[in-house]
Amino acid sequence: MKAPLSWLKEYVDIKLSPKELGEKLTEVGLGVEKIIQTSDDVIFELEITPNRPDCLSIIGVAREIAAIENIKVKPQGVIGRHPKGVIGKPTKSLPLTIKTDSKINPRFTGIIIDNIKVRESPKWLKERLENVGQRSINNIVDITNYVMLELGNPIHAFDYDKIVGSTMIVSQTKGGEKFESVDGVSYHLPKNAVVISDKEKIIDLCGIKGGKNSGTYEGTKTIFIRVPVEIPNLIRRTSQALGLRSDASSIFERGINAGGTLDALKRCVDLVLEIAGGDVASNIYDIKSQDFKPWKLKLRKERLNKILGIEIPVKKILAILEALNLSPVLKKDAIEATIPTYRNDLKIEEDLIEEVARIYGYNNFPKTMPIGEIPIQQIPYFKDCKLDEKIKNILKASGFSEIYTYSLTSEKDLVEAGINSQSTLRVDNPVSREFEYLRPTLKINLLKALNQNRANFERINLFELGKVYTGKHLDDATENYFLSGISNSKSFFEIKGVLEKLLEDLGIKDDVTKYVEILPKGIFFELNYSQILKKISARWRTNKIFNPLPKYPPVVEDLSIVAKNNTKTIDLIEEIKNQSSLIVDVSLLDQFEDSKTFHIIYQDKNKNLTGEEVKKIREVILKVLKEKFGAVLKE
Amino acid sequence: MQIKNSAVSMIIDATDQKELEEIKLQFLGRNGKLTLAMKEMAKLPKEKRPEIGMLANDVKKIIEETIKNHELRIMNQESETRAAKIDVTNPGIKPNIGHLHPMTQVLYEVVDIFKRIGFQVADGPEIETDYYNFEILNIHKDHPARDVQQTLYLDTRGSKSNPGEIILRTHGSNMQGRIMETIKSPVRAIYPGKVFRYEQVDASHGFEFWQLEGLAVDKNLALTDLFGTMSYVVKEFFGSDTKVKFVSHNFPFTEPSAEAYMGCTVCKGKGCSFCKHSGWVEILGCGMIHPNILKAVGYDPQKVSGFAWGMGLSRMVTLKYQMDDLRLLTNPDLRILEQF
Numbered sequence: 020m021k022a023p024l025s026w027l028k029e030y031v032d033i034k035l036s037p038k039e040l041g042e043k044l045t046e047v048g049l050g051v052e053k054i055i056q057t058s059d060d061v062i063f064e065l066e067i068t069p070n071r072p073d074c075l076s077i078i079g080v081a082r083e084i085a086a087i088e089n090i091k092v093k094p095q096g097v098i099g100r101h102p103k104g105v106i107g108k109p110t111k112s113l114p115l116t117i118k119t120d121s122k123i124n125p126r127f128t129g130i131i132i133d134n135i136k137v138r139e140s141p142k143w144l145k146e147r148l149e150n151v152g153q154r155s156i157n158n159i160v161d162i163t164n165y166v167m168l169e170l171g172n173p174i175h176a177f178d179y180d181k182i183v184g185s186t187m188i189v190s191q192t193k194g195g196e197k198f199e200s201v202d203g204v205s206y207h208l209p210k211n212a213v214v215i216s217d218k219e220k221i222i223d224l225c226g227i228k229g230g231k232n233s234g235t236y237e238g239t240k241t242i243f244i245r246v247p248v249e250i251p252n253l254i255r256r257t258s259q260a261l262g263l264r265s266d267a268s269s270i271f272e273r274g275i276n277a278g279g280t281l282d283a284l285k286r287c288v289d290l291v292l293e294i295a296g297g298d299v300a301s302n303i304y305d306i307k308s309q310d311f312k313p314w315k316l317k318l319r320k321e322r323l324n325k326i327l328g329i330e331i332p333v334k335k336i337l338a339i340l341e342a343l344n345l346s347p348v349l350k351k352d353a354i355e356a357t358i359p360t361y362r363n364d365l366k367i368e369e370d371l372i373e374e375v376a377r378i379y380g381y382n383n384f385p386k387t388m389p390i391g392e393i394p395i396q397q398i399p400y401f402k403d404c405k406l407d408e409k410i411k412n413i414l415k416a417s418g419f420s421e422i423y424t425y426s427l428t429s430e431k432d433l434v435e436a437g438i439n440s441q442s443t444l445r446v447d448n449p450v451s452r453e454f455e456y457l458r459p460t461l462k463i464n465l466l467k468a469l470n471q472n473r474a475n476f477e478r479i480n481l482f483e484l485g486k487v488y489t490g491k492h493l494d495d496a497t498e499n500y501f502l503s504g505i506s507n508s509k510s511f512f513e514i515k516g517v518l519e520k521l522l523e524d525l526g527i528k529d530d531v532t533k534y535v536e537i538l539p540k541g542i543f544f545e546l547n548y549s550q551i552l553k554k555i556s557a558r559w560r561t562n563k564i565f566n567p568l569p570k571y572p573p574v575v576e577d578l579s580i581v582a583k584n585n586t587k588t589i590d591l592i593e594e595i596k597n598q599s600s601l602i603v604d605v606s607l608l609d610q611f612e613d614s615k616t617f618h619i620i621y622q623d624k625n626k627n628l629t630g631e632e633v634k635k636i637r638e639v640i641l642k643v644l645k646e647k648f649g650a651v652l653k654e
Numbered sequence: 655m656q657i658k659n660s661a662v663s664m665i666i667d668a669t670d671q672k673e674l675e676e677i678k679l680q681f682l683g684r685n686g687k688l689t690l691a692m693k694e695m696a697k698l699p700k701e702k703r704p705e706i707g708m709l710a711n712d713v714k715k716i717i718e719e720t721i722k723n724h725e726l727r728i729m730n731q732e733s734e735t736r737a738a739k740i741d742v743t744n745p746g747i748k749p750n751i752g753h754l755h756p757m758t759q760v761l762y763e764v765v766d767i768f769k770r771i772g773f774q775v776a777d778g779p780e781i782e783t784d785y786y787n788f789e790i791l792n793i794h795k796d797h798p799a800r801d802v803q804q805t806l807y808l809d810t811r812g813s814k815s816n817p818g819e820i821i822l823r824t825h826g827s828n829m830q831g832r833i834m835e836t837i838k839s840p841v842r843a844i845y846p847g848k849v850f851r852y853e854q855v856d857a858s859h860g861f862e863f864w865q866l867e868g869l870a871v872d873k874n875l876a877l878t879d880l881f882g883t884m885s886y887v888v889k890e891f892f893g894s895d896t897k898v899k900f901v902s903h904n905f906p907f908t909e910p911s912a913e914a915y916m917g918c919t920v921c922k923g924k925g926c927s928f929c930k931h932s933g934w935v936e937i938l939g940c941g942m943i944h945p946n947i948l949k950a951v952g953y954d955p956q957k958v959s960g961f962a963w964g965m966g967l968s969r970m971v972t973l974k975y976q977m978d979d980l981r982l983l984t985n986p987d988l989r990i991l992e993q994f
Contacts, residue, residue: 048902068904069798252796272798326910326942326959328876369945373910376877377902381912384900386882391840391872393772398843399836400776400829404765411754421755422986425862426780426848444781445809447817450852450861457781468986476988480752486780486848493813493820496781 021151022080024061026169030081030092037061043087047377049074062150070364072273075266076171079361086342086378106130106288110298113179115243119189121308123213124225126248127189128280129304130288131179133241135159135297144294159235159242162290164266171276171361172246172283173267175223179241181233184218187243189225191253196221200228200263209260213253226254226271227263241300244287246280248311277311278360311360317353318371326372329384339378340371406552407484410502410521417517419482419504424464426486427454432463442491457488461503462543469505469541478508479541484548500548507541514542526562527554530589573603573622574633578640581614582650588615591650594643595619599636601628614653657687658713665720670728674721681717688714756994757864757983760971761846764866767890771883773842773868778832780848781808782823790831791907792946799906804852806861822850826867826964827907830943834871834951839958844868846967857979864967869943871953871960877910877942880961884914884940892916892974897923899934908941908962920976928978935973938965 041051050066073079163174194210215223222233226249254271340347345356449455482504490496518531608618644650803824829845897917918929925931940963945955
């Protein structure tokens with residue numbers, strides 16, 4: 020929203036410098052994005068939030084400034100320059116039939132003006148419009164835009180003579196109807212768009228754009244000025260379906276000042292008569308479903324103080340509400356405010372609380388810390404960050420560096436990774452085809468990361484703990500955390516060792532072999548981290564039990580076994596362990612061709628093991644190994 | 655005595671271990687001078703033997719001790735010589751430890767800051783329904799606020815859902831409804847996570863980024879508590895001398911709503927391109943939870959109140975480390991990661 024200082028000054032006295040004013044406006048919620056100095060003016064570019072469509076007008080901004088400076092908006096700026104604020108009696112009465120439906124068009128205000136001269140706008144009007152980025156078209160169109168910018172009610176001027184049968188019918192489209200806008204663009208209208216038709220054709224796309232066939236051009240002699248109240252949802256849906264927006268539609272989408280149509284109409288008529296000449300040629304049409312009057316809203320002082328956390332004196336509260344033109348009255352149980360029709364955003368008590376707080380000034384509030392019971396009950400969706408931290412630190416200590424990559428990937432990447440895109444979750448409106456599918460693995464990005472780093476690094480070890488998304492279609496969609504990594508410098512067994520250490524520290528027994536994959540460019544591992552989390556007990560940090568140091572020395576021996584080449588080491592180890600509870604550890608010491616040397620530790624907690632006892636166990640071991648695996652002691 | 659003297663003088667002159675060994679052998683070995691001398695003792699008259707015996711033992715002790723002391727001296731000399739041969743000013747050999755991503759480091763730090771004031775961490779779905787992402791947060795289907803957060807919709811073909819019903823969450827606030835529905839007041843929760851928008855990628859925007867949102871609900875929470883808590887977090891994270899200010903703003907899910915700004919860390923408030931010459935940088939949005947939401951989750955707005963906020967975690971990382979491009983955080987270049 021562009022607001023020139025010179026225009027604002029017509030409505031409110033401004034004593035602050037532009038910079039100070041900008042800061043104050045930002046503080047109360049009208050974010051000043053830029054302050055532009057032109058040769059003779061200062062233009063504020065404001066970010067207006069969706070709840071304040073009333074500030075999409077000069078008068079709206081002026082009201083805010085008045086509230087900040089605690090003064091009143093200048094009266095003459097509101098109603099128009101006409102001395103009595105009324106439109107004179109019509110000189111004649113041109114016919115016009117209006118059929119409207121208040122369910123789709125809550126208010127239809129308008130008037131006919133005859134004998135006008137359509138030509139270039141006067142300099143002051145052109146300049147004002149250009150200052151705020153509006154293109155000058157002709158005096159009539161410019162006036163409608165001017166009043167919209169000034170007062171916040173969009174206005175459209177129809178060429179009266181082009182309204183076939185002098186009949187205007189407001190209705191909703193069925194869908195597919197053709198319409199050419201004043202900009203000369205043709206559309207096929209969507210279903211339920213609110214339109215005005217004459218006896219032949221659609222002449223207006225309500226709330227969005229006028230029709231080319233009924234717009235005001237050089238030859239127009241008589242105009243019908245319409246100031247409507249449109250329904251936000253209807254305008255928004257049509258605007259979105261067509262991808263067509265306008266200043267008017269932006270205002271209607273957010274909620275129009277339903278009580279302001281007559282004032283806007285009067286202002287518009289004044290300017291038309293002044294600039295384009297002509298005579299009023301009808302009574303005022305004002306077809307409405309209700310009277311659109313200000314409404315009352317109660318504010319309880321206790322609730323205000325409770326929500327804000329400070330005691331604001333009643334006098335101050337009243338002063339602020341008064342400055343905001345909310346006509347506060349102190350009643351027994353509460354303050355009663357009267358909300359003008361341009362403040363559609365003030366509907367509940369909390370809305371008033373915000374008004375008081377923001378004008379009081381957020382930075383005038385003390386800062387306190389919450390007082391209350393610190394909640395100890397575990398919240399739903401609880402996540403133990405310490406676990407992630409522990410795992411990441413083990414990987415870091417092992418030489419891996421952490422990466423974060425996108426969840427979205429391309430069909431091309433999926434195909435390259437041998438994944439069927441048909442069974443991958445997909446975004447309907449991706450920002451580009453490069454980011455169309457949700458990754459079911461972290462491998463794609465880790466591989467890319469490995470390749471990317473090869474230009475600058477010899478040894479590359481990377482990991483990611485991130486979400487992957489699986490499911491053939493949405494009903495099966497599951498999100499899981501995967502812990503994956505890639506290395507071009509560690510051996511298969513080193514990677515295995517890292518994973519074994521990781522699981523061991525978490526108290527999980529699992530064979531990690533299945534998680535490791537040897538790729539052409541490096542070794543890759545991937546674990547379903549979410550699954551692992553399920554296996555961990557809640558007390559993983561404290562589930563260790565101290566093993567008292569053995570009182571008696573162990574007996575250690577190395578046993579070299581010759582077994583068939585396809586015998587798995589792990590099977591041999593398991594089998595050896597099974598032979599006696601006095602065997603506390605078996606590990607592979609060495610391997611050469613078909614012989615494996617196992618390092619065996621025998622320990623009895625309660626006494627010294629004798630050579631005889633160990634011999635007996637060893638004999639059993641060798642017997643079983645021979646029976647099960649055909650393995651024999653090496654000569 | 656003669657033996658002793660000659661032994662000691664030889665020991666003192668010895669320059670290395672080997673020599674000392676030889677001396678030891680020479681005097682104390684099987685055919686050493688002292689040993690032989692002690693054998694001679696047998697030829698001495700009986701009365702003289704004890705005296706000579708003691709003397710011999712003393713001499714032996716002295717020789718042994720002297721050797722020991724000089725061993726030490728020689729060893730020290732040798733290590734000094736060794737040290738002089740290497741350049742100790744050379745840089746050390748650093749262990750091959752990897753690096754945690756700056757986002758992880760920032761996340762842990764912020765989580766810590768919140769844990770200190772009683773907050774727990776939660777984690778929820780990224781694939782979300784329109785209901786939890788918008789509707790329950792007071793953003794009905796035609797709300798203009800939906801334009802501010804352009805949504806990525808998931809392909810619903812083959813599923814029970816209609817197009818547009820299942821989306822990638824546009825903000826972490828989807829957790830608000832999910833958490834509050836399931837637990838009674840008081841609650842203090844923070845929920846960091848990835849969010850998705852329909853946005854073209856540039857230095858300060860992307861379609862995927864991280865947020866850290868949270869909420870607190872209790873019997874007596876007020877706006878001053880919100881300002882206090884936000885201020886505490888910003889100062890703990892960016893430094894105790896960081897300036898913090900609040901401006902009025904609007905979100906559909908809070909009332910009153912605010913945005914917090916902090917003094918620009920790059921120019922210290924003087925004005926620079928980073929802060930668009932204003933001296934301030936926007937850091938988070940927040941507000942008192944809207945009564946409609948409290949009602950929707952089953953709380954009584956007259957009995958409890960709450961506040962909620964959202965901060966861009968990705969943004970906090972780039973602010974803290976003065977990185978000028980969000981894309982650096984998803985770039986797996988080790989030259990970036992190694993710096994953290």
